[in-house]
């Protein structure tokens with residue numbers, strides 16, 4: 518077995534997810550400081566779409582793979598993650614159906630930001646360190662995750678593609 522491949526593939530897959538986390542956090546900050554409703558709507562729409570893509574990557578590839586590799590270590594963490602994703606997804610759907618002048622628009626985006634920040638913290642401080650310490654080989658996830666990301670971007674962000 519070529520051991521040097523393990524950290525490289527891990528780093529690439531985890532970096533892909535970490536970059537998404539960083540970007541989402543930045544977008545929520547931008548939303549907070551945005552002044553007009555058109556800008557707010559644009560930022561909220563972007564963060565919702567990007568989170569839809571990110572949660573799908575994790576749910577279709579990353580989470581089931583980890584569960585299969587080591588159900589003992591990852592089972593409880595992944596159950597929690599799934600419930601947290603479900604709450605986030607329901608808020609995302611609400612936001613996408615709202616208009617920025619709706620009474621609860623800002624509050625709903627803010628609460629989504631708080632949920633995401635809590636969830637990201639758990640992934641980065643509990644889940645990812647376990648992936649690293651258990652030396653989980655993530656190589657086979659890289660291509661399917663990038664392909665799904667691209668495919669979802671084309672479908673959900675046609676202007677940016």
Ligand SMILES: [Fe+2]
Nearest residue numbers: 534538575640
């Ligand atoms: Fe994540």
Ligand SMILES: [Fe+2]
Nearest residue numbers: 575598636640
């Ligand atoms: Fe997640």
